[in-house]
Amino acid sequence: MKFVTYDGGKTGLIKGDGVVDISSHCTGSGQAAMESLISNYESLKGDLEKLAKDGDATPLSSLKLDAPLPRPGKILAMGGNFLENGAKKPAPMWGFTKSLDAVLAPGGTVVLPDIDANIFHHEAELVLVFGKNGENIKSAEAMDYVFGYTCGLDVSARIFTDTPAPARVPNTLPISSAKSYNGFAPMGPCIVTKDEITNPQNLHVELRVDGELRGDYNTNDMGNTIEESIEYVSAIESVSPGVVFYLGTNHQGLGAMQDGDNIEITIEQVGSFSFNVSDPLKRKWAKGVDQETAKAVREGTSGPGRSVRPL
Incomplete structure (x- = not known):
């Protein structure tokens, strides 16, 4: 259903x-x-x-759709969880959380904040919805805790300074301020119960900007399975009905979000929705896929958006 x-x-x-x-x-x-x-x-x-x-x-x-979960108890997320079409090997797991204020409904508008960001990236992701309370969940039992799935965007402001970023602290899920501005977690259009998904580890994901295909990947590119990912995050954070879990993205189709864009995500067997982008500062970036980021992530030479700046 x-x-x-x-x-x-x-x-x-x-x-x-x-x-x-x-x-x-x-x-x-x-x-x-x-x-x-x-x-x-x-x-x-x-x-x-x-x-x-x-x-x-x-x-x-x-009807006017809201986000299916307008204010979930938690927004959990996996980072670096894809193999970039087989170019990388699975890495140690890490993740983060997003502010609950980041949720955006289908048809809504993301307003890019007045910050010195290299670029604002769209990240199309399969989002899992938990169905019951749990913690320290073992991978063999993980799917028993899943209620269903929805579509989501992890909007990311790429902010870099001359100060080196601190090392990640193992076994923590810190809030990502660069991914937590208002509207940076669009979700929709619905929650599909897990029994209607043939195999969540084999779903086609597409993202289009003004009709142009950018994101185009399959969830079978995950470096860590959904079950392994649930085991990882539930060892750090408890889960409950309605908590959502962004499962990560393939970075080969990322691109700039900029003023006037209409962005649509479609996930096989789940659905599709779109939202709009507004930038009061009218910043501009090259259209299309951010090939520098795609190459850097694929080859493991730097993080996404490190060498990109507004035109």
């Missing part, structure tokens, strides 16, 4: 090209309602299946 949050906090079940209002089966609205649905899904499943068959649906085109 596919679930959405819409029209200011209602909870809905997607039926074809429409949405059945299931708010009466949830407690509260918005984030609280979706969390109650996830927590009670097994007991609600029979009623939801009936609504999916017989419920009256309102056309999706007439």
Whole structure:
């Protein structure tokens, strides 16, 4: 099944090209309602299946979608988790968290902040939604804790100074300030329950900017499996229903986000949505894929966006 949050906090079940209002089966609205649905899904499943068959649906085109989880309890994320189309070998795992204020709904607008960033990159990612409480989860049991998946963008401001960055502290998930500005975590359009995904480790991900294909990869390029990634983060942070987990990206299709862009992400079996970009400073970068970053990450010579500057 596919679930959405819409029209200011209602909870809905997607039926074809429409949405059945299931708010009466949830407690509260918005984030609280979706969390109650996830927590009670097994007991609600029979009623939801009936609504999916017989419920009256309102056309999706007439609704305003919110992020399916407008304010998750945590936004966890993996870093450097892809092999760049087989060019790299799996590296020690690391990750980070994002501010809850970063969530953006489909159709929303990311406003690029007034900071001295080399570039603002779009990172299209499969996002996992946890379904129950857990910590220190072993990989063999990891999928039991998954409720479903959604699409997400990890918007990243690449900020570099003359001061060397401190070494990563093992077994921590620090908040990334450069990835936590308002609107830097677009999510949507829905949550797809895990039973509808044939194999989350084999999904095609695409990202387009004004119709131009940039991101184009498969989740089978992950260096660490989803199960291994869950084991890693849950040893550091506890999880609960509605916590989201960005699983990382392939860097070969990154590019600049700039004023006036319309950015669309599509993930096979999950869905697609788009959002807009505004930059009050009207900064400009080269259009298309950031080939310098793609090469640097592929060859392991530097971090993304280190040598790029506005035109």
